[in-house]
Amino acid sequence: MMKRRNLGPIAIAAAVIALGACYGTQEPAAASTGAAPAVAQAAAPAMPTQVEAVTFGMNSAEEGERLYGRECAFCHVGRNTGTIMLQKRLPPGTPAQLHERTNLPAAYVRLVVRNGLVNMPPLSRAELSDADLDLIAQWLAAGRSR
Ligand code: HEC
Numbered sequence: 001m002m003k004r005r006n007l008g009p010i011a012i013a014a015a016v017i018a019l020g021a022c023y024g025t026q027e028p029a030a031a032s033t034g035a036a037p038a039v040a041q042a043a044a045p046a047m048p049t050q051v052e053a054v055t056f057g058m059n060s061a062e063e064g065e066r067l068y069g070r071e072c073a074f075c076h077v078g079r080n081t082g083t084i085m086l087q088k089r090l091p092p093g094t095p096a097q098l099h100e101r102t103n104l105p106a107a108y109v110r111l112v113v114r115n116g117l118v119n120m121p122p123l124s125r126a127e128l129s130d131a132d133l134d135l136i137a138q139w140l141a142a143g144r145s146r
């Protein structure tokens with residue numbers, strides 16, 4: 001009985017490995033066909049990994065970036081909830097990651113954080129002080145690309 005039930009995860013793992021192997025073998029073949037893979041790559045730039053998302057801004061000299069990394073990046077950097085939801089609703093060409101945006105006013109950032117927005121929960125002053133939120137909002141509003 002136990003043995004049978006344990007086969008599920010093994011089968012899934014095997015399928016994942018097989019799928020990985022497929023992608024692995026397709027890559028060189030696709031690369032040899034010319035322009036098409038280059039176009040596909042341009043359309044989908046690599047997202048930061050989960051480790052890069054949770055450590056985002058950690059060693060930054062800018063406090064706003066460090067705070068953003070601590071309070072917001074686990075949803076807004078890499079393929080996480082914020083990135084995925086914004087990718088669905090923002091116009092094509094608008095970066096889904098907030099740190100890549102050049103059109104975010106600080107007042108809008110403060111408003112969204114305090115009130116929430118559709119799928120984003122609001123953050124109270126107990127969770128994030130006004131002073132810290134100001135630093136984050138100003139850092140995002142500066143729109144520097146990183
Ligand atoms: C629990 C996950 C989560 C956290 C934490 C989070 N957000 Fe969000 N945020 C979201 C989601 C999801 C959306 C997209 C809302 C929607 O449209 O459904 C969003 C949207 C936004 C938007 C709107 C962007 C636009 O173009 O309209 C801003 C600004 C924003 N977040 C700022 C922040 C900041 C600053 C922080 C940190 C203080 C933060 N968020 C923390 C999930 C999160």
